[in-house]
Amino acid sequence: MWFKHLHLYRLHNTEVIPLEALEERLAEQAFRPLGGSEATRLGWRTPGGRTSPRFVHEVQGHRLLSALRQERVLPSAVVREEVEERAADREAAEGRPLPRRERQAIKEQVYEEFLPRAFVRSQRLDLWWDTRGGLIGVNASSRKRAEEILDLLRQTLGSLKVTPLATQMLPIRAMTAWLSDPQQRPEGLVLGDQVELKAKDEGVVRARHMDLDSDEIKQLLENDRQVTRLALEVEGQLAWTLHDDLALKSLRFADAVIDEAAQADDGDDAILRLETDFALMAQTLAPVISQLTRWLGGEASAQEGGAAALAQQ
CATH class of the missing domain: 1.10.287 (Helix Hairpins)
Known part of the structure; x- marks a missing residue:
């Protein structure tokens, strides 16, 4: 249940569809196995598995949706x-x-x-919809896959106005500043042990399991390299790798969060277990994302985010 990656999107002028109506529309777009001549297919599946009849679970305004993507792999x-x-x-x-x-x-x-006759590969894609915060997060390894499930949701609802979450300060600039100068690191933000640095003419340098305040890293930064990926952590809540497109990858929830989920009394009810885990995950993600957005100067409009990205190129 626990998400591994997160691509974030801001909802615009979208009324929250009632739960029962959403359930009906998701069922209409339920996944069907690939036909013989189809290369790919994507459709909704029940988050609780084949034995569950529900296509959406909601806990305190947080909704969980799941899709299944199949493709034929032909080398x-x-x-x-x-x-x-x-x-x-x-x-x-x-x-x-x-x-x-x-x-x-x-x-x-x-x-x-x-x-x-090609081999069929299946992939589950999960979507977290924060109806109160107007935010959607997709658990997918790539932006392309995240956009696919958003397209499916748009088709299901008839319309869906979303844009990638954008901040006033580009992640690449903030991460470079945080790594270059400890005084610029926000209070409560802890550096991990992984980083990716890029330079226009010198390629990419990746470091893992390394002290990011070491002299070696400082020397690389002095050669006009910029940070495009950086391992970060909010102690007691979440650790992740922040990418320059604001994607959160390699999510690792704190032991305290996992232990709280494990200690919850679910009576061996698989659906209750799913909803408990999802609630704790969403309650952890929402404040961390809000804090990260503040650390990046606050949220920017879609137009501002696009202009800033072009200026950085």
Whole structure:
């Protein structure tokens, strides 16, 4: 249940749909297995698993939704080998080299023939909807996957006005300042032991399990490198790696939070356990995200965030 990654989005002028109406609409877009010729499919699933009839769980204004994404994995090397073999047979039979468009036609034919037999890979995507805070967080490893579940939610609701959460100060500038000067670190924010630094002409340097206040890190910063990823922690609550696009990756909830969840009396009820874990997770994430936003100068509008990102490039 506990999220591993978090891509954050701000909701704009969106009324909170009643829970029962949302349940009905999610059920209409429920996941169905891939058809024989389909490459990918995405649909809603019940967060509690196959035995649960509910598509959404709500605890104190926090809603949990889950989607299932399936895709057929067809290795490009397999397709390429078959295309080369068929193209060689055609060239030998016709005594001429095949033009590009005919090779492309062979490739499309091979893809259509092999796709139904390809291995199917499934991925669960979870969405946290803070209805009171007007925030959505998606548990996905990439921004692309997060956008896919938002597109599904938009299709389900008919409309959905969201933009990536933006702050007045770009994360890359704040992280560089925090690492360069301990005096600029906000009170309550603790550095971890991982960092990624980039320079325009010198590539990327990644350090793990290292003292980030060491002389080696200081020397790298003096060479005009900027911090694009930085391990951070709010003690007793959450540790994570902040990325330059404001994504929170490698989330690790504090032992105290996990212990509180473990000690909760759920009577061996799987759904109650799910909702208890989700409530504690949301109650931990919401204040940490609010605090992080303040540390980054407060929230910016979508237009301000986009302009700042362009200025940084």
